[in-house]
Amino acid sequence: MLTVGDLMTTQLFTLLSSDSLYTARQIMEMARVRHVPIVDGEDNFIGLITHRDMLAVAVSELSDIDPSTQDELDAGIPLSEIMRTDTATVNPETLLRDAAQTLLEHKYGCLPVLKGRRLVGIITEADFLRLTISLMDALEERSAG
Incomplete structure (x- = not known):
């Protein structure tokens, strides 16, 4: 049987609870990820920040706040x-x-x-989609051969 350890991602982007929302936003954009685990100094898992969480606390685009002001606001919000x-x-x-x-x-x-x-890894919906594609490709090859 396949286990999480067979599929999980181990190259992780993590942050500390003292890091800011601005830092989390930058990491998510740069690394193109939607989930960032929060760890303590010994890599013990203490929480998670998601793209959805960030959207919930962001000032609405309708409020006419320019991006640099939004960045300043985000820099003042600790992930904790x-x-x-x-x-x-x-x-x-x-x-x-x-x-x-x-x-x-x-x-x-x-x-x-x-x-x-x-924290030793993370498993995401995208990991399961990649696995599904691999399995479909294998089935197609088998039925073609």
């Missing part, structure tokens, strides 16, 4: 004030089917992967 701390997590031995079921049932975009309290 807006990060999610009630995040569901899995471990590397969790069956992939169980992780997929959790994502689907709860409409989560990702699950941080922990060994104890230590």
Whole structure:
């Protein structure tokens, strides 16, 4: 059986709870990710910031605030004030089917992967889509051959 450890991403972008919303926004844009785990100094998982969370606290574009003012506002908001701390997590031995079921049932975009309290990876909807494409390609090759 495939496990989360077989599919998870281990090259992670993480932040500290003292980092700002501005920093999180920059990392998400630069790395093209929608979820950034928040860790302490020893890589212990303490929370998660998502693109959706950032949209919820952003000043509306309709308010006529220019981007530099928005950046200044974001720089003054520590992630500790807006990060999610009630995040569901899995471990590397969790069956992939169980992780997929959790994502689907709860409409989560990702699950941080922990060994104890230590963050060792993340599994996202995109990881499952890549797996699905690979499986479809393999089935197509099998039926063509």
